[in-house]
Amino acid sequence: MKKILMLGTGGTIACVPSENGLIPALDGKTLVKMVPALDGLCQIDYKQILNLDSSNITPTHWKIIAKALALDYNNYDGFVITHGTDTMAYSAAALSWMVKGCKKPVVFTGAQLPIEAEGTDAKGNVYHAFLAATSNLQGVALVFGRFVIHGLHAKKMCSENFDGFYSINREHLATIDKHTLNWNSYEGAGTSGETFSVGTKLEEKVAVVKVTPGLPPDILNYYLDRGYKGVILESFGAGGVPNDENNWLPMVAKLIANGVRVLCATQCIYDGVNLSVYPIGTLAKKLGAESAGTLTIEAALTKLMKELGKQRNTCL
Ligand code: ASP
Numbered sequence: 001m002k003k004i005l006m007l008g009t010g011g012t013i014a015c016v017p018s019e020n021g022l023i024p025a026l027d028g029k030t031l032v033k034m035v036p037a038l039d040g041l042c043q044i045d046y047k048q049i050l051n052l053d054s055s056n057i058t059p060t061h062w063k064i065i066a067k068a069l070a071l072d073y074n075n076y077d078g079f080v081i082t083h084g085t086d087t088m089a090y091s092a093a094a095l096s097w098m099v100k101g102c103k104k105p106v107v108f109t110g111a112q113l114p115i116e117a118e119g120t121d122a123k124g125n126v127y128h129a130f131l132a133a134t135s136n137l138q139g140v141a142l143v144f145g146r147f148v149i150h151g152l153h154a155k156k157m158c159s160e161n162f163d164g165f166y167s168i169n170r171e172h173l174a175t176i177d178k179h180t181l182n183w184n185s186y187e188g189a190g191t192s193g194e195t196f197s198v199g200t201k202l203e204e205k206v207a208v209v210k211v212t213p214g215l216p217p218d219i220l221n222y223y224l225d226r227g228y229k230g231v232i233l234e235s236f237g238a239g240g241v242p243n244d245e246n247n248w249l250p251m252v253a254k255l256i257a258n259g260v261r262v263l264c265a266t267q268c269i270y271d272g273v274n275l276s277v278y279p280i281g282t283l284a285k286k287l288g289a290e291s292a293g294t295l296t297i298e299a300a301l302t303k304l305m306k307e308l309g310k311q312r313n314t315c316l
Pocket residue numbers: 010011012013052053054055083084085086087110111112113
C-alpha cells in the first residue's frame with residue numbers, strides 16, 4: 001500500500017464557525033476520517049504545519065511548506081497539501097519553482113465549503129487529491145472540482161463555484177468524472193533535473209502593479225525608493241505600457257537603470273504577452289523590459305521571486 005503524507009495548512013476545508021466567521025481548526029486526521037472512501041486506498045500520515053486562512057499566507061509560509069516536503073520526500077510515495085483556496089494558486093506556483101526533480105505526486109487541494117458543511121465539496125476534493133497522490137503523477141499539481149491542474153497553471157476563477165480553479169494556457173493534467181481521474185499527462189510542475197532538490201530563498205521585494213487607464217507612472221517611484229528588486233506590470237492585452245501622454249517608458253527605463261527587473265504581464269487571463277506587436281510593447285522591450293509570456297500572474301510573481309533569490313537548489 002502506498003504511503004501518503006498529508007500536510008495541513010488550514011483554509012475553508014478545515015474551518016469551523018466562530019463569532020467572526022469561519023476559522024480553520026480541523027486537523028488532517030479529522031478531515032480524512034470524514035472521507036470513508038479513503039479506507040484501504042493508502043496509508044496516511046498527517047502533519048499540521050500551518051493553520052491559516054490562506055489570505056494570510058506569505059512567502060515565509062511557502063518556505064515552511066517546501067521544507068516540510070523536503071524533510072519527508074524520501075519517506076513517502078506522495079503528498080497531499082490541504083490549503084485555503086484564496087492563495088492556493090500562488091502557493092502551488094511557488095512550490096513548483098522551489099522544487100526540482102520531483103518524481104512523486106505533490107497535490108494541493110482545498111474546498112469552497114468546510115468539510116463539515118452540508119453539501120460540501122471538500123470530501124470529493126480530498127478523495128480525488130488522494131487518488132492523484134497515489135497515481136503516476138510526478139511533481140506539483142492542484143486538484144479541485146472536476147480538474148487536476150499543473151502547479152504552474154492554476155488560477156482561482158470563482159469565489160463560490162465548486163469548479164473554482166481553471167487551468168490557464170495548458171490542458172488539464174486530468175479531468176474527473178464520477179470519481180475517475182482521466183489523465184492527459186502525469187507531468188506536474190518541478191519535475192525537471194536529475195535528483196530531487198529544493199531552493200527556499202525567495203526575494204520578497206517583488207511587486208505586481210496593475211496598470212489602469214490614466215494611472216500615473218510615478219507610482220513606480222514608491223517601489224524604487226523601497227528597494228524593490230522586481231516589478232511586474234500587469235497591463236493590457238498583449239502587454240506593454242502606455243507610451244503617449246501618460247508615458248510610462250521613462251519610469252520603466254529608470255527602474256531598469258537602477259537594477260530592477262521589469263516584467264510585462266497582462267490582465268487577460270488566457271493566451272499571454274507578445275511585446276512585438278505594438279509600440280507599447282516594442283518600446284518597453286527595447287528598454288529592457290521582459291515578457292511574462294504565457295505565465296499567470298501567480299506563476300510570474302513566484303518565478304521572479306525565486307530567480308531574484310539567487311540560490312541554487314540543494315539536494316537532500
Ligand atoms: N478564505 C479561505 C482561505 O483561503 C477560502 C477558502 O479556503 O476557500 O483560506
